[in-house]
Amino acid sequence: MALTSCRKSATPLKLALQVLPKLSGYKSLEAKINILNRVSGILKPGRMTLLLGPPGCGKSSLLKALSGNLDPSLKVTGEVSYNGYKLEEFVPQKTSAYISQNDLHIAEMTVRETVDFSASCQGVGSREEIMMEVSRREKEAGIIPDPDIDTYMKAISAKGVKRTLRTDYILKILGLDVCADTMVGDAMRRGISGGQNKRPTTGEMIVGPTKALFMDEITNDSTALISLLQPAPETFDLFDDIILMAEGKIVYHGPRDHVLDFFEDCGFRCPKRKGVADFLQEAQYWLHTELPYSYFSVDMFSMKFKESPLVKKLDEELLVASDKSKSHKNAISFSVYSLSRWELFKACMSRELLLMRRNSFLYIFKTTQLIIVAIMAMTVFLRTRMEIDVFDANY
Numbered sequence: 001m002a003l004t005s006c007r008k009s010a011t012p013l014k015l016a017l018q019v020l021p022k023l024s025g026y027k028s029l030e031a032k033i034n035i036l037n038r039v040s041g042i043l044k045p046g047r048m049t050l051l052l053g054p055p056g057c058g059k060s061s062l063l064k065a066l067s068g069n070l071d072p073s074l075k076v077t078g079e080v081s082y083n084g085y086k087l088e089e090f091v092p093q094k095t096s097a098y099i100s101q102n103d104l105h106i107a108e109m110t111v112r113e114t115v116d117f118s119a120s121c122q123g124v125g126s127r128e129e130i131m132m133e134v135s136r137r138e139k140e141a142g143i144i145p146d147p148d149i150d151t152y153m154k155a156i157s158a159k160g161v162k163r164t165l166r167t168d169y170i171l172k173i174l175g176l177d178v179c180a181d182t183m184v185g186d187a188m189r190r191g192i193s194g195g196q197n198k199r200p201t202t203g204e205m206i207v208g209p210t211k212a213l214f215m216d217e218i219t220n221d222s223t224a225l226i227s228l229l230q231p232a233p234e235t236f237d238l239f240d241d242i243i244l245m246a247e248g249k250i251v252y253h254g255p256r257d258h259v260l261d262f263f264e265d266c267g268f269r270c271p272k273r274k275g276v277a278d279f280l281q282e283a284q285y286w287l288h289t290e291l292p293y294s295y296f297s298v299d300m301f302s303m304k305f306k307e308s309p310l311v312k313k314l315d316e317e318l319l320v321a322s323d324k325s326k327s328h329k330n331a332i333s334f335s336v337y338s339l340s341r342w343e344l345f346k347a348c349m350s351r352e353l354l355l356m357r358r359n360s361f362l363y364i365f366k367t368t369q370l371i372i373v374a375i376m377a378m379t380v381f382l383r384t385r386m387e388i389d390v391f392d393a394n395y
Contacts, residue, residue, distance in 0.1 A: 110182060
């Protein structure tokens with residue numbers, strides 16, 4: 001897959017330069033920038049993949065391309081498929097969740113209300129159908145489920161619940177249970193701390209029934225591709241696979257356990273007291289001390305990776321197209337909305353009524369102000385016609 005940006009700067013002469021570029025005498029303002037260059041890979045189900053790379057290497061663009069959230073003005077060549085289905089054949093925005101590095105929340109809502117609203121809008125998806133099938137198979141096999149697990153599974157599969165158990169679970173695992181009833185806040189309103197402000201962004205996405213998660217610089221058994229800048233060694237060890245990017249190219253894509261072996265083949269070894277993630281960002285410790293240092297460019301790393309056995313195995317897996325018949329119907333979302341329009345209207349109206357109650361002083365003040373101004377305007381011309389005493393008037 002390749003991604004190219006081809007945009008023009010917004011100037012008053014934009015239309016004129018588009019229609020008459022030669023007659024205008026100005027050079028074209030169009031600039032083509034290759035954001036992603038021949039990127040290919042596979043995200044295997046149930047595995048967490050770490051996306052590493054310096055700022056500006058195309059990590060966010062790759063995540064948006066995989067989740068179907070790219071800007072329509074960008075030119076894309078190649079294809080992305082889920083279980084054999086191309087992006088045009090289903091709804092990728094509902095099947096996967098892209099968690100942006102920007103936090104956009106309503107300051108007047110609490111953390112719990114923010115996650116609850118997201119859960120009510122996304123619905124339960126196929127959980128109800130899956131739960132019914134699991135219960136049927138348990139009865140046929142005579143299996144007695146664990147009471148706690150069974151209660152949790154049934155609770156997250158129930159429709160129309162205003163406050164769900166899954167919300168409490170998400171708040172617990174994200175460490176937001178201590179500030180669940182605190183307002184999110186913003187620059188003008190006191191709320192949760194800056195470090196906690198990132199977590200509701202993650203919580204309102206993973207609370208839904210999405211199957212794949214694409215997380216952009218954020219600090220479950222879903223398929224997850226997570227972009228981090230400088231993860232700690234303990235965080236780095238939690239991932240199964242690594243994707244290392246530089247200048248829009250993939251330098252390494254494979255298991256985490258083999259990444260150091262690949263760099264040793266290139267002539268670089270990670271020092272004992274240095275974190276692997278930091279080493280991968282730098283790659284400056286020359287292994288062959290008896291030989292003079294040789295500069296290794298990004299293109300050389302990319303070519304070395306393409307010659308490795310990992311790429312040969314990856315190419316073989318890419319050549320074998322995924323069989324759509326083997327994909328479960330609930331693995332991919334083909335409908336745009338999980339809820340009816342009436343249910344979505346009720347969820348949005350409930351949130352607006354909540355915000356009106358939170359800002360009741362403002363609404364009461366503005367209403368009172370309008371009434372007073374209206375009364376003043378009404379009484380200015382209260383007596384528009386006045387009788388004139390023509391006998392006693394002094395002209």
